[in-house]
Amino acid sequence: MALNARQFLSRVLITIVLFAPVSGFTDANRKTEKREDQTLYLALDAVPYSLVKELYDKGYMAGYSEPSLVISTFPSTTTSGLTGLLQPIGVKRALGYDAIFYDYGDDRVKGSLLTALKEKYNDYERIFDFYRHSFGQKFLIYAAPGVAVQRDMGHLQTVLRKNPRKKNIFYYIGGTDGTAHVLGRKRHAHILRHILNRLDVIRTRYKKRFGRELNVVLFSDHGFHYRHLKGMRTSLLEKMLKEKGYHLSKNLNGNGTVVVTEWGNISGASFYTHPRDTEEVAHLLNKIPGNDLTFFRSGRSIRVLSPDKGDARIDFDARGKQFRYVPLTGDPLLYREVAEKLGLAADGDWFLATSRHYYPDALHRIYDAFFTLVENPATILCSTRDDYEFGDPVTRFSSKLHGGLKGTHGGIFFTSSEAFVATTIPGVKLPPVLRYSEVFKFFVAP
Ligand SMILES: [Zn+2]
Known part of the structure; x- marks a missing residue:
């Protein structure tokens, strides 16, 4: 098959790239290494x-x-x-969910992207x-x-x-x-x-x-x-919080403070609140256009909110090995059918039943996010709709200069x-x- 100039050039480049570092293994003194894998x-x-x-x-x-x-x-x-x-294999909990995280000990947001x-x-x-x-x-x-x-x-x-x-x-x-x-x-x-x-x-x-x-x-x-993604508007979030007497802050040391850690323009976010404010703030976040699911800890359970699919509760045993999904005003995770079959069930059974679901293995993953993954767990976690991202308006704008973000992850x-x-x-x-x-x-x- 004939190559056009561009194809030819790209083959030449690939060849150069593939064979340039050839000295990598050949110039060293050849020793007989032990034949261990x-x-x-x-x-x-x-x-x-x-x-x-x-x-x-x-x-x-x-x-x-x-x-x-x-x-x-x-x-x-x-x-x-x-x-x-x-x-x-022995790795300890991360400090937070991503490179930017809130530290309870020092009461401030740390890190950068x-x-x-x-x-x-x-x-x-x-x-x-x-x-x-x-x-x-x-x-x-x-x-x-x-x-x-x-x-x-x-x-x-x-x-x-x-x-x-x-x-x-x-x-x-x-x-x-x-x-x-x-x-x-x-x-x-x-x-x-x-x-x-x-x-x-x-x-x-x-x-x-x-x-x-x-x-x-x-x-x-x-x-x-x-x-291609639409951006969730932080300004709208701030306005909605303000109407209820809250404000975004870098620490929790004050009345009505809510800490948000942004993870770049991705489909999730974590919020840190005073325990007395958690439920009200979670319900406010649930109303921000583009947000799909909001999770928060509530007593010995986790609550799940959706703006259009209603609320549910996740129950778990003390070791996080058994789970139950309880639809309350609706079915935000779309798990109702599975939940009716399984009731309170081992997390392995939940995995088998939901690993290819639109929200795969959600109960175990939400539990881990609040209890086992990080040293500084959020009080509220959000997952956006798949056509939205949450994050820094500056990087969002700069990405627009070269055609916009081509997608993301996080949700x-x-x-x-x-x-x-x-x-x-x-x-x-x-x-x-x-x-x-x-x-x-x-x-x-x-
Ligand atoms: Zn990424």
Whole structure:
């Protein structure tokens, strides 16, 4: 087939990219390394199951297991997602749901979207042999996501070469998140194919260099919902709160203060309130156009509010292992039928019944968000409609300059929550659908 000039150029570029770092494995002194297996755990930020499955079906993933669907945490953000995945291998709770969080101890909002936390990293970052921590490192993910991916895949060879005896290498690729937000699905698929190609080359060279296979476990932290989004209006939120005597603040030290932590332009948000204000503020948030579901703790239960589908209650046992969904004025999670069948049931049964639902595995995920994922749990959590995002008007505006956001994640609905895992390790049989906390039970702890 004849190539036009553009196709030719892109092939040349791909060839250069693929073969440029060839010195990676070949210039080092060849030593006979022990033939013990090494596994690369490669975290691909924001790569949804459905995209990976599509590439797998098209034959781009020879040697990998068929990808499994992993239902991510709620909120479906990187900090929450990676913490939830890695808690079973010893990772401690995150400070908050995302890079910006409220700290009860110091009564103030900390962190920023792009700057590294000065005092301490979230514990999951400790596991990674490579992670983009600082402002400059993270900025590249969104300013030039393709460049970030290429650099990081190049650096991966160096990390592997320098650590031949380390049994498990954990490596994070963030440019896939930037690609999805800024460039959309087609380019997301393109960058993913590029990563898979690079991995094939790396594994071939690795085998030559070390005389053994490099095992790979590919996984993502959350899904992605590709569509143009409307922004929820913070000014409207402020106005509605003001009418009832509340105001947004950076701390809770005052009458009627409500703390909001924004996570970038994504489909969720967390709010911190004085306990006496929680229920009233939750009902106000429920009325903001674009908000789909509002969750808040109420005594020994969790309440779920929806502006058009009514309210419900989630009951759970002391260990968070059994759940019941009780429709009150309506059925916000659309679980009524399942709830009538299950009653008070083990969370594994809820998972089986709801893992492919529009709000997958919601009871367990909401429970974890309030009780097990973070050190500073919110009193109220929101999940937006899938055509809205909540966040900073400045980044919203600047994204408009280059065509607007191409989608987001963060919410509890399916597309935001469909992460994946796939592996080249022979003999590892992954179930077709897993909860985030089950993924690393199939692999060896680092
Ligand atoms: Zn993102």
